[in-house]
Amino acid sequence: MSSGALVGTKGVPRPEREQQIIAAAVDEFAARGYAAASMVVIARRAGISKPLIYQYFGSKDGLYLTCLHSVAGGLLDRLEVAELSVDDSVASRIHALQAVFEALEPQPSAWQLLYDTTKPSDGPIAAAAQDYQRRTAALAASGSERFLRARGLTDSLDASALTAVWMGLVDSLVLWWLHHPQETAADMVQRCYRLISAVTAG
Amino acid sequence: MSSGALVGTKGVPRPEREQQIIAAAVDEFAARGYAAASMVVIARRAGISKPLIYQYFGSKDGLYLTCLHSVAGGLLDRLEVAELSVDDSVASRIHALQAVFEALEPQPSAWQLLYDTTKPSDGPIAAAAQDYQRRTAALAASGSERFLRARGLTDSLDASALTAVWMGLVDSLVLWWLHHPQETAADMVQRCYRLISAVTAG
DNA sequence: CGACGAACTTACCCTGCGGTTACTTACCGT
DNA sequence: ACGGTAAGTAACCGCAGGGTAAGTTCGTCG
Numbered sequence: 168m169s170s171g172a173l174v175g176t177k178g179v180p181r182p183e184r185e186q187q188i189i190a191a192a193v194d195e196f197a198a199r200g201y202a203a204a205s206m207v208v209i210a211r212r213a214g215i216s217k218p219l220i221y222q223y224f225g226s227k228d229g230l231y232l233t234c235l236h237s238v239a240g241g242l243l244d245r246l247e248v249a250e251l252s253v254d255d256s257v258a259s260r261i262h263a264l265q266a267v268f269e270a271l272e273p274q275p276s277a278w279q280l281l282y283d284t285t286k287p288s289d290g291p292i293a294a295a296a297q298d299y300q301r302r303t304a305a306l307a308a309s310g311s312e313r314f315l316r317a318r319g320l321t322d323s324l325d326a327s328a329l330t331a332v333w334m335g336l337v338d339s340l341v342l343w344w345l346h347h348p349q350e351t352a353a354d355m356v357q358r359c360y361r362l363i364s365a366v367t368a369g
Numbered sequence: 370m371s372s373g374a375l376v377g378t379k380g381v382p383r384p385e386r387e388q389q390i391i392a393a394a395v396d397e398f399a400a401r402g403y404a405a406a407s408m409v410v411i412a413r414r415a416g417i418s419k420p421l422i423y424q425y426f427g428s429k430d431g432l433y434l435t436c437l438h439s440v441a442g443g444l445l446d447r448l449e450v451a452e453l454s455v456d457d458s459v460a461s462r463i464h465a466l467q468a469v470f471e472a473l474e475p476q477p478s479a480w481q482l483l484y485d486t487t488k489p490s491d492g493p494i495a496a497a498a499q500d501y502q503r504r505t506a507a508l509a510a511s512g513s514e515r516f517l518r519a520r521g522l523t524d525s526l527d528a529s530a531l532t533a534v535w536m537g538l539v540d541s542l543v544l545w546w547l548h549h550p551q552e553t554a555a556d557m558v559q560r561c562y563r564l565i566s567a568v569t570a571g
Numbered sequence: 572c573g574a575c576g577a578a579c580t581t582a583c584c585c586t587g588c589g590g591t592t593a594c595t596t597a598c599c600g601t
Numbered sequence: 602a603c604g605g606t607a608a609g610t611a612a613c614c615g616c617a618g619g620g621t622a623a624g625t626t627c628g629t630c631g
Contacts (some may be wrong), residue, residue: 168377173580173581173625174579174580174581174624174625174626175577175578175579175580175625175626175627176577176579176626176627176628177578177579177626177629178578178610178627179579179628180577180578181578183575183604184578184579199404199487200402200404200486200487202402202404202405202487203402203404203405203487205618206618206619206620207617207618207619215578215579215580216579216580216582217619217620218580218581218582218620218621218622219578219579219580220581221580221619221620221621222579226619227618227620228618257430257568259374259617271403274624275593279486284401284402284486285401285402285404285405285480285487287459292378314567315567318567318570320567322563324560325548325560325563325564326561327545327549328542328545328564329564330543331541331542331544331545332538332545333464334541335537335538335540335541335542335544336537336538336541337543339533339534339535339536339537339538339540340530340533340534340537342533342537343529343530343533343534344587347526347529358526358527358530361524361527362527362530362531362534363524365516365517365520366459366568366569367568367569368520373609374609375594375595375611376594376595376596376609376611377596377597377608377609377610378595378596378597378598378607379596379597379608379609380597380598380608381608381609382607382608383607383608386608386609393614407587407588407589408588408589408590409587409588409589416622417608417609417610418610418611419589419590419610420590420591420592420609420610420611421608421609421610423589423590423591424608427588428589428590429588429590431613508618568628572631573630573631574629574631575628575629575630575631576627576628576629577626577627577628578625578626578627578628579624579625579626579627580623580624580625580626581618581622581623581624582621582622582623582624583621583622583623583627584611584619584620584621584622585619585620586606586617586618586619587616587617587618587619588605588609588615588616588617588618589615589617590613590614590615591612591613591614591631592611592612592613592614593608593610593611593612593613594608594610594611594612595608595610595611596607596608596609596610596611597606597607597608597609598605598606598607598611599603599604599605599606599607599631600603600604600605601602601603601604
């Protein structure tokens with residue numbers, strides 16, 4: 168047979184196929200959320216069929232977990248390094264922003280996995296997500312406490328709220344970036360620097 | 370029959386039942402998002418059965434639209450009034466925050482309807498949501514432009530990004546409030562005032 | 572050349588969801 | 602008393618989505 172070849176192997180080795188599937192799944196999970204994402208759509212986006220995903224990842228949960236680790240792992244490592252450059256000034260926060268933008272540059276939509284509100288509220292996915300959220304929140308919280316203490320505020324709820332605000336602020340900037348894809352990570356860093364200067368100027 | 374009475378009217382008049390259903394639906398839509406929310410779960414939360422919802426609201430979309438209007442209508446009216454009190458200082462933003470907190474005090478979870486990413490991307494729901502989003506964005510954008518112009522910045526993308534940040538900041542504060550339900554709206558306003566003062570102090 | 576395993580697919584099962592039909596109970600005006 | 606109408610339900614339908622079984626093609630190694 169010359170044409171056809173609708174079934175049977177296409178000669179793509181497993182690790183490469185897995186990366187294609189993960190990339191497609193991250194896009195789909197980011198766009199629709201865990202609950203609304205469809206496995207057959209992910210398969211179509213990856214150019215293969217549904218059972219291959221199950222053979223490689225076991226279940227929808229397994230695929231989602233793989234995507235989550237792939238996205239959050241590198242991001243958190245970078246963030247933990249960048250946090251060392253943050254002191255108690257507002258302006259020094261730019262280092263954390265830079266780490267986020269650079270980590271996300273290959274696939275910015277990945278960010279939305281971290282704030283997906285449709286994932287299950289218990290089970291291994293919830294556990295992994297809470298663990299990542301705990302680690303990022305701990306990073307942000309230590310910065311918030313330092314910041315407030317330097318200004319004479321010690322209320323722990325104030326620190327908690329400021330942490331939430333700071334994390335939400337990063338979220339907003341990344342989402343804005345998603346809607347302006349022509350901007351590079353370096354553009355974003357410069358823009359944030361300008362805005363921080365403007366706000367803290369009075 | 371003394372016990373039982375599993376079918377037949379329970380004597381609750383329609384307007385009252387509708388309010389119960391809307392309250393239950395807002396909670397469920399807020400918690401799971403449009404796509405993942407289940408009509409039978411909403412019915413169970415409201416203490417009735419699924420067909421009654423269809424009799425009163427026609428469809429899942431109809432129920433969602435009713436919830437959206439019920440939530441967003443009052444909030445936007447309040448916001449438009451409050452925006453008149455906002456000048457080009459950072460501190461005056463507290464008036465907008467106060468309007469949001471007070472409007473949400475009866476049912477804070479309603480906020481999450483406005484940022485539901487799982488709603489359909491076309492049709493009447495998308496149209497209504499885009500209209501509300503356009504109105505809120507217009508409010509926030511006018512404030513951002515005034516703010517930046519007063520500080521010598523005129524880049525329209527800067528204004529767009531700052532608008533996104535401001536809206537995300539409000540979002541973060543409301544979400545933090547959802548996790549600290551013992552706080553009143555007045556508590557939130559005071560806390561925000563403290564934090565704004567701290568950040569703008571240097 | 573033959574056969575074994577890895578890469579793939581078609582066709583299916585089953586649960587759960589949005590939506591509907593047909594029925595039951597209670598209230599209320601005359 | 603009684604009948605019309607509003608309030609309310611159990612049981613069903615079609616379909617979409619997660620998950621599976623069994624089979625097909627291709628590279629590769631003796």
